[in-house]
Amino acid sequence: MKHLQTLLLIEAVAKAGSIRKAAEDMNITSSALNRRIQGFEEEFGAPIFERLPRGVRLNPAGELLIQHIRSQMSDLERVRAQVADLSGVRRGHVSIACSQAIQPYFMPREIAEYRREHSGVSFSVHVRDRDAAEEDLRSYQSDLALVFEPRHHAEFDVILSIEQPVCAVMSRDHPLAGREKLRLRDCLAYPHVVPPPAIGIRYLLDLAVGRMSQKLAPSIEADSFEFMRHYVLNDQAVGFQFPIGLNIDGDDRFAIFPLGERDVPYGKLSLLQMKGRILPVAPARFANQLALSLVDLRLPAV
């Protein structure tokens, strides 16, 4: 789209941090790019880049502008998708950022189901912790985010939110595996493997131990739940995960115990989008499908 060329170049420069680098990325000469930037700043009425000895950086005006540029490009994309839609073609792309727990079972199933109906739609899936997911939405890199315990509710539109208990995960032959019920303090008596603080489940665990005498003393801190799952099979350790990330009835190597809400607070799984943004057809419909599926996972009222 030609009339956006300059804006695209500005974004490239902002990312590259230097005009010459950006010029190379965009396959034009630095002189041409330089002039376009200067021309734009002139008609815009204010400089948008700070000139540093080692390159350039967006100034506050530029930050404002780049946000406008991204929102504008994304909105144009939405219009094009909507136009394609009304001429009968169901195409498009959905970019979604989500927590690790969503990756193994939930998201593949949902995407496969969606694509059964709309094979023209393509997907990008990004694993993101809650902060990174929010940043993705803000910069329009993702249309949707499905994350546990998002930090800044108010900056986004919450399409739907459900609760999930934290579950203790261990091998079937673990000493605790025979119990009827389990409390957090039981788990902490054994070696436990927990994710780093950036991840939702750790946040909840930290909250929980904050009001206990016992402390978190992780034998292992790992940012991969897949690692955790396999690790607990090899040691008498306890891991933690949400039900949505577990194949509860399908794998008899594990013992899984949901922890009560008074023990560890439930995790809030929220489906988010950029505030006020109108999503293109495909992301909007997919969000709708996700919302429906998530409602089915809602905890029965206590």
Next chain:
Amino acid sequence: MKHLQTLLLIEAVAKAGSIRKAAEDMNITSSALNRRIQGFEEEFGAPIFERLPRGVRLNPAGELLIQHIRSQMSDLERVRAQVADLSGVRRGHVSIACSQAIQPYFMPREIAEYRREHSGVSFSVHVRDRDAAEEDLRSYQSDLALVFEPRHHAEFDVILSIEQPVCAVMSRDHPLAGREKLRLRDCLAYPHVVPPPAIGIRYLLDLAVGRMSQKLAPSIEADSFEFMRHYVLNDQAVGFQFPIGLNIDGDDRFAIFPLGERDVPYGKLSLLQMKGRILPVAPARFANQLALSLVDLRLPAV
């Protein structure tokens, strides 16, 4: 702003209804304009105009696009205003659509007050009935609308809403002028002058008479409240207006009676903006001031 040139031309064509006319308006030749449109349609991937024997008209895709164009231009304007703001200058423009009742006293006072602080800000004020005001918001011709009884609440963001009683207005020497209180049916016994159905106050009167035996039998239907005010001085007629449009204590030629809510429903005066739109600095601040002033006019709870 050069990169928007094509979009601006598209808007001009949409408005003019013909490429040649628009070309004249924009001071270029029709051939150049024609080719730009064709070029845009090609890279956009779909035609946006229907070619008719007497000119062109936006097709559905074009309608979608023009909405994007307008929102985009307005957002860029917002960014520029914000940038100007952060370099210390307080400039900008506010475009507001409002009911007639707002014109004589309320709006002039508010604008004057705002401009005392920010003399760099300019204003456009448009008199609009409730439907036209909404259309103004939708097409980004106005930043704000202050109207009685807006029809489609849900399509807009309601910044604030207050209630005002309908008042009967007559000359001091009118036979009814000595009364303590007045009811609608008293007024209808005399010649009355009412606005056309498009105007909020008429809508309320129609609602009111709908549940009465008596009917509205206007001697005069006039779309100017100023006309109404002067007319009732020249005939033993009754007119209707909201308090905000009356100089209640300042003009002793008139007798004014608020009508009870059970008699004629109160009018809802709403300050609206386009849904989800982020207003530029000046309109946003002015909206804020309006909201504060309107709150002072709120009816004391009954």
Next chain:
DNA sequence: AATGAGCGCTGCAAATTAGGAAGCACAAAG
């Protein structure tokens, strides 16, 4: 039925604009 006005569209040459190559001044890094 004929006519003329108004429309969108197209070929071609002229005018305008944007692009590339090379080089300058400057500042940080080695």
Next chain:
DNA sequence: CTTTGTGCTTCCTAATTTGCAGCGCTCATT
């Protein structure tokens, strides 16, 4: 103190856009 990398400028050429004139078409009017 040299080297490297930066933004910016100048000159010239390439690419794009514009204006002009004209074609074919539809519709309202004569």
